[in-house]
Amino acid sequence: MDNLQKLKTDMYDFAVERDWLQFQTPKNLVMALAGETGELLECFQWLTAEQSENLSSEQRLAVADEIADVQLYLVRLADSLDMDIYTECIRKMQANAVKYPAQLVKGSSKKYTQYKLD
Numbered sequence: 001m002d003n004l005q006k007l008k009t010d011m012y013d014f015a016v017e018r019d020w021l022q023f024q025t026p027k028n029l030v031m032a033l034a035g036e037t038g039e040l041l042e043c044f045q046w047l048t049a050e051q052s053e054n055l056s057s058e059q060r061l062a063v064a065d066e067i068a069d070v071q072l073y074l075v076r077l078a079d080s081l082d083m084d085i086y087t088e089c090i091r092k093m094q095a096n097a098v099k100y101p102a103q104l105v106k107g108s109s110k111k112y113t114q115y116k117l118d
Contacts, residue, residue, distance in 0.1 A: 004086055008079050011072060026080050033073040040066035 001009070015021050043063045044052050055063060078085045099112040 002086075004075070007072075008075050008085075011075050012079060015076065024076055024080060026077060029073055029077040029080060033070065033077060036066060036069040036073055040070060 015024055040063065043059065043066060075085065078088070100115075104115055105112075
């Protein structure tokens with residue numbers, strides 16, 4: 001069992017042990033995820049780009065906690081919708097490779113709609 005599958009199983013068991021599946025609908029999980037991403041954003045609010053790349057130990061721990069919260073909600077959301085995160089990530093990366101061909105977009109941050117594909 002890979003780490004992501006184990007995390008999915010562990011999160012499911014965690015919810016079952018607490019009788020939380022009744023609350024963990026896709027709608028509620030997405031709302032909780034939005035809240036956690038807000039908390040992650042808050043860790044970087046008002047920092048300069050340089051400060052965001054040089055976090056203190058305390059800041060790094062706070063960011064790590066919020067990244068974990070975001071990931072845990074994503075795992076539960078995917079599980080509640082019977083989706084495999086790894087498979088969906090590979091599918092999306094393949095779609096992005098078509099949208100953003102390396103030879104056309106290398107070194108640019110433009111959105112794919114700003115490129116002319118021949």
